[in-house]
Amino acid sequence: MSSVGLIISLFIIGAGLLWLLILSLTGREVERRIVFLFIGLAVSVPLLFNITFSERATPIVLDVFDKLEDLPPGSKVLLSYDYGPSMAPEVEPMSNAFLRHSLAKGHKLYLMALWATGQSLVATAVDSIIKREFPDKVYGEDYVNIGFKAGGTGVLNVIITDFRKMYLTDVDGLDLDSLFIFDGVKSLRDMDVLISIGGGFPGVKEWVLFAGAPGNIPTAGGCAAVSAPLLYPYYPRQLLGLLGGIKGAAEYESELKKRYPRFETMPTPGIKMMGPQTLAHLVVMAFIVIGNISYFISRRKRS
């Protein structure tokens, strides 16, 4: 039923645009309500019928993916949740993708947060993703949640030389020394890659300036679309790669789906949110093309 609706609506959009293109060849202008109608369709159809597009990862995203991919299993990945609920719709897909990728690859995962709001989001992620999708992974061996510590950049200044001076226990009060995963781990410098998710303060920028750059540790990030332009200048010298907004998340998710058959059926909110976006962008571009065609035809007619 829904696929019929999907085909019909996509056909309407496609055929409609084609028809407008043909009309524009006669130099006719499209009424703005028609433009509105197409935008309305382009956004609501993917929402209703769940249309997705396969995303191809851009180098800035691929660099992060490949880094996690190229590290030997058992490497240490630190994931910091530096965001709150309001930013979550945009960046949560990223943190989930990083979680899945690291665990599937067999990396050791260290979870923490520089935002107080991040701690509960870590807990949610542990319950809803790790425990459900990776039941074989053992807490304290394969992954650990050391939670939130206040102090922002101060925390980074400390844990870059020694975790145990800031974190004596994990989030549940277990001594770090009793956790197998912390054997031989002294500071951030023992991590193979640092990933910060969140574009606010403290966030990706602080991780780069206070941990990645001084400790010479590969650092990657994910952030909301609005903050991405401010972070681009750090790529690729100080920043390994960056996932900017929903698009970045969607690219990572599709890369993950492509390389790991087990993620065929995983929920991909990033890709899902990109459906309306992509279709709307295509419609806008189509209208720009149509507008220019009718402009040139009518100008030629006039002259």
Add this chain to the structure above:
Amino acid sequence: MKLKTLIVLSCMLLGGSVFSAAQEVTDATALTDTAAVAAPRPIADLFARDSENDHGHSLTLSWTISPDDGAGQMNVIGYELYRALSPDGEFELRGKFPFGAASYIDVGAKEKESSQYSPDHTDFYYKVRALTSDPEVFTDSEIFGPVQSYGQWFNTGRIPVLVFVIGFLTTTVILIRRARGGADLFVRRLPGIEAVDEAIGRATEMGKPILYVLGLGTAADIATIASYTILGRVAKKVAEYQTGLIVPCYDPVTMTVAQETVKTAYADAGRPDAYSEDMVYFVTQSQFAYVAAVNGTMLRERPATNIYMGKFFAESLILAETGAFAGSIQISGTDEIAQIPFFVVACDYTLIGEELYAASAYLGREPLLLGSLKAQDYAKAAVILLAIIGFLTMNFGLEGFKELFYISN
């Protein structure tokens, strides 16, 4: 105020959290670490001085970390700072820091009734305690003192700003004088402003009103104040031509000023009786409700010309597209960088950024205003010159030039 509270709050939060973090470290270690800890070596070179460029009640401290901090016995987990009124007096805790910390600014309150009050011109003595995971084991530093805090009268950190203010002021005054003396000052065309007269003429011919939108700025935005000048000019023309004028306002203070401006313009045009209080009215102080109402006005009154001048945010494109749909000629100007693209795309004429401010001088054609416009150009020439010098010095590794522009706070 809001900003101030926010800063204070965040400082408190940050301070508190560092403190509590340090606290957690100590407490938790005490529980887990039962082995005896050796006393660490003390910090050295403790030094305190008055904090610069402030209004007093603040001292800046620095020291060299303990040899056992991150090296040696590796047993220092943090420091505590103590202060007393005499070397053998009672020492009061002023701050806690994680290990590695080697400086601190001890800021007290300036209000006498505050519990955090820290008097100026009073001798203080400081010491720093190196802490270990065992709360019983610590080492105090030598006492430093006496030291006093006092306020400065002048903030030297802001000299670059002062230099520029004085330079710009002098240039402006000189040029205004010269303009008054009769020097002919050229001003290039501003198509957006020239279009205003034409648009008013068109509105008169069509017998339709002119819609003037002052934007979402309050009277605290210079862009809004610049907009009044243009509004004054438009209103005068409108009064002369006996065309209608609609000025829906977003901010009540803005509305008040706009009423004054329009009233004056009608009086100047010799038609004070034609002014009506209904021309300039308040809509609502909510961004999108305002837009909804102005949109409705555009489609119902069908103004011949829409003029948008001032501060605009996301509503810029909603207004400009509806206006284009209603078939009005549209002239816009804003200094909100993110919105200029939308106006450029959807309006017939757009004053980009600085052009909005130049418009008032352009319209007035008074030597005073033109003189200040000329001063702006000199400043831009100076910027270009500085950029070239900066470009060259950076290339030869002379970073010092850039430092000249550093504003400390």
Add this chain to the structure above:
Amino acid sequence: MRRTVPLTITFIVGTGLILSVFFPPFETVGEDFSLFFDIIAVFAFFLGGGNLLRVHGTRIQKKRRDWGYSFITVAGFFLMLAAGLFKLWNPGGITADVTAPGSLFQLMYNWVFNPLGATMYALLAFYVASASYRAFRAKNSDATILLVAAFIILLGRTPLGFYATSWIPDSFSLLQIPNLAIWVMTSPNLAGQRAIMIGIALGVVSMSLRLILGVERTHLGVEE
């Protein structure tokens, strides 16, 4: 006289605030004045509310076009005002936070104010498209540059942009559309923004100076 006093007030307040920045003992004057400004603005709200009622009252009285709708405005205004000032349905009574959950004020905010505002905002999605269609046309060199820059960014955000240029080798990856889009955002875009910003700053400084010196005085109104 009636003009001299205001001009003098502006001059004294303006110069005072500029100087206060350089003298630490007076540093907080600017913040205090901003706070005062907020308080005065609230007084102005009464002017605004009064004006709103007057405008709609006249419309109803004179039975102007669409006067019936003015009733809705007035009713909405008084309902919200009562809900806010008397804290109707507020579980905490008069001393509670005005936006406490469950209060009529909060309900009206969540279910009337917010959806209306968000939908007005969402109209932008449509207007962005209609504006692109109408205005992004290669009429002259300026318009063409505008069009090309916008098109590159748009392309860079769809899979199309990737497929169109994925054949370009990695050592020339700058020319691949998604990367080109990033580059445009970070280099020429930054340059343009900076030029505008410097210009605006100069405009503001100059305009403020004109106001303080009393050269610009349109806003002060009639000489009586």
Add this chain to the structure above:
Amino acid sequence: MEGSKRLSAIILAVVIALFLVSWIVKGLAISDSGAALWFSVRDAFFITLAAFLTLAILSFLYKDNPYYKFAEHLFVGVSAAYWMCVGFWSTIVGNLFPNISESLSGYFDVPYKGFNPFYFIPLILGIMLLMRLSARAGWMSRWALAWIVGTTSGLNLIRYLRTDFISQVSNTFVPLLVDWKGVGPFFSDLSLSASGQFTMTLANWVIFVGVFTGLIYFFFSKEHKGFFGAASRVGIWVLMITFGASFGYTVMGRVSLLVGRLTYLFRDWLGLIS
């Protein structure tokens, strides 16, 4: 005319009927989930109202119509009162009273901060502003305006100089050549990565030339002829790239807003998607 009137009456009846149906259906659904009667009636009403108001605003895209007018007028009234209430509680009660009156602070249960005579400045200026309602004392409001304008210009002058002007100018000081390694490696690496020093150098040049020509475009007292004319042409091009790029970049954010509203309609109201 008669026909169109009847048509709009029919449409109105249909809209009201749909509203009632939605209210009832939603109410039943909510009370099924165990909510008290009053809450299900109330919540169902508000959910339906929000949905109809959303649709009323969207209908403006087709043309101006009575439903949009209704939503618009309601929005204006509600929002004007909203800001008045927030302003009253947060600024007058929250900031003014605690500094001038103990009894008023006590009445509204806000902590009294002690009497501060400076707070009479805004109080007096605010009352002066209200004086414009009087025909004879109207001139007093101009004193308040003069104070506001003075504050605005004083604060903005310094703010723009410090944050926008001086810092933006010094950010433009960038090296012309980024660690030069020779002609060969310079041109062979056109990747976006900064190891491609071509990219870095190019970026610096673009920024320098862009700012330079952009500023020349803003010269007002020089005729744009000759070198100035050429430079300001380039300046306009740089500005056009900026505008085009910013426009294209915002499309994504705007679509997200629409996705948000449509999700409300499809999911929260109609329950079509999960």
